[in-house]
Amino acid sequence: MLLLINTIQKDLGSPNVLNIQAALHCLSRLLTSELLPAFLPSLFSLLQHHANACVRKKAVMCIHKALDLKEKEQSLLHSSLPSSSVKKTSLKPSSSLPSSRRRDRSSSLRKRREGDHTEDEEEEEEEEEEEEEETDSVEDFIATEGLREKMRRALCDPDPSVMSASLHVIHRLAKRRVSQWIDILPSLISILKQILERKLPRDYEYHRIPAPWLQ
Secondary structure, three states: OHHHHHHHHHHHOOOOHHHHHHHHHHHHHHOOOOOHHHHHHHHHHHOOOOOOHHHHHHHHHHHHHHHHHHHHHHHHHHHOOOOOOOOOOOOOOOOOOOHHHHHHHHHHHHHHHHHHHHHHHHHHHHHHHHHHHHHHHHHHHHHHOOHHHHHHHHHOOOOHHHHHHHHHHHHHHHHHOHHHHHHHHHHHHHHHHHHHOOOOOHHHEEOOEEOOOOO
16 A cells, blocks of 8 residues: 555656646545545645646546545544433332322432433533534535635636536535635636637537536
């Protein structure tokens, strides 16, 4: 595994564009959550690759894969949490007991129920805190790596292949926090207008429909 990581990292830093593309294609298939820290810096630097637009596009696709891995990791952690058990007491005071003992027993039952209710509230608070931590894990990854800013720059890339690849990542991010992407609506409308006016290359047409996968 160590040899594989070193080989891919070497190819990602190669001056040969073909070696870089081969390494990116390999990463899109073999990337795991454990390998993310080793390759994310190289992927982010390749987003600014000036020599070849295909390299930038494949780097965006690998980042999409990384985001997918993070979300799957979070969902697995959430599903592994034990479900909360609700404790219920159904003890009833017996009418055959003397009145003094019934009062003592009812007071002890009341205290026990209050204690159980307090424990249930504490368990619910702990579960809510754990859910908040899990929800923030992907958001922390997005914020720490500056993923929003990088995808905004990729959206403005002059090559339409990079732009189209970034749209898939932006769609994934906007589903989580749509309020943080409202300001790019004019850019998205402009892109859609260019597509409908057939301003993209002919390679983006499918059965005479301009880029149906982007509309």
